[in-house]
Amino acid sequence: MPFAKCKVYSDGSHYIAIPPKPQKPWPKKGAKVKKEAPDLEELDDDEAEDCPFDKPAQPVQSVQLSLFDGEKNDDKQGESEEDGSKNEQTCKENEDNTASKPSRKEIFEQLYRKHINDNYKKRKRAIIQGLLPHSKNYDDAKLFTELNLRRKRNNLIARRIRMTRKANLQDFTHFVTLTYSNELHTEESFKKGLGDCLKNLSKRQGWKCMGVWERSPEKQRLHFHGIFYIPEGTMPGQMLDVNDYNFKSHRRRITHQNTYFNGRFGRSDFEEIADDEVLGDAMSYIMKYIEKSGERIVYYGDLPQFFVSDVMENDILCPYGEDGQKFILADTFGCWDEGEYVGQVSKETIAKLPKVN
DNA sequence: TAAATGTCATGGTGGGCGTA
């Protein structure tokens, strides 16, 4: 008995199939969802003894449990009319969140960016201190910081998973660095111009790219690092081998530059991805950078996370994940689209199957 | 602690159109 319409992704060494699950009904908008105080066990235990939930004598409800402090709450205010005191509090907080005054979340984001290079404990301490003037007390600031740090961590994990899955389904051809020249661009026009250019190349020439905007540590100059899939014959301009001096390694080296990008933006470096090692290095570079900086990954072109295929039982190597609800597939499994055999798994076969993002 | 997964709001993407 086959498993129809499984979502299949690659973890880099194996393909994993996720059979479709019946969806759980989601609470309707406005429905009351019982919110519980966060479990202390889940919080970081480095300073757990300070947490207000340890002390029954202190009223728990006085602590703001929302991640957002009433911003985005405008439309929710009318939903719980019965809780007058709570509403009063929310209204007061919303008054505080006028256009001129940043919300606590915005202050958190600023502090988070400011202390991005500190280690976890130091950063947490600094954010709590920074939030103290905007909080009822220390416990309030601490809890708000812990909840938002956890949010940041979860988002990073989700970004990392998405990027890895997308990358594993592609055959990238180049690792590219693009830097702008002051004579051609401001930082703003460079970001917009390059974004438009890559968008058009992906739409018109089938380019695919994932990358990050980065500032060089020395000069703080904005540049773009990305891994690209460039279909043969679609490279605009001319490729040049330029004998260049590398200030980091203090050595001369040959860089592969492109006249189209050089003329339009300033400087380009194209390194061919000849093997998995180069791709792995490029991916870990981007991954490390997004972890370090909290920057978003930029995607251009068709980069799905999953392809959809029916899975035959004899192609399953073993169950995987919680209660074996997923399956690790054999290295050479057959792909099926709605009961029709498409071929043995390969990048060419995958290209013929429906995709899911 | 890491990872998976469903839902939702919104920023980014792609299609379409105008211009050179």
Add this chain to the structure above:
DNA sequence: TACGCCCACCATGACATTTA
């Protein structure tokens, strides 16, 4: 034909929750 710009819509990121 190449490129720039606009805008509707959809993919992404954020969030909540669960699981291993």
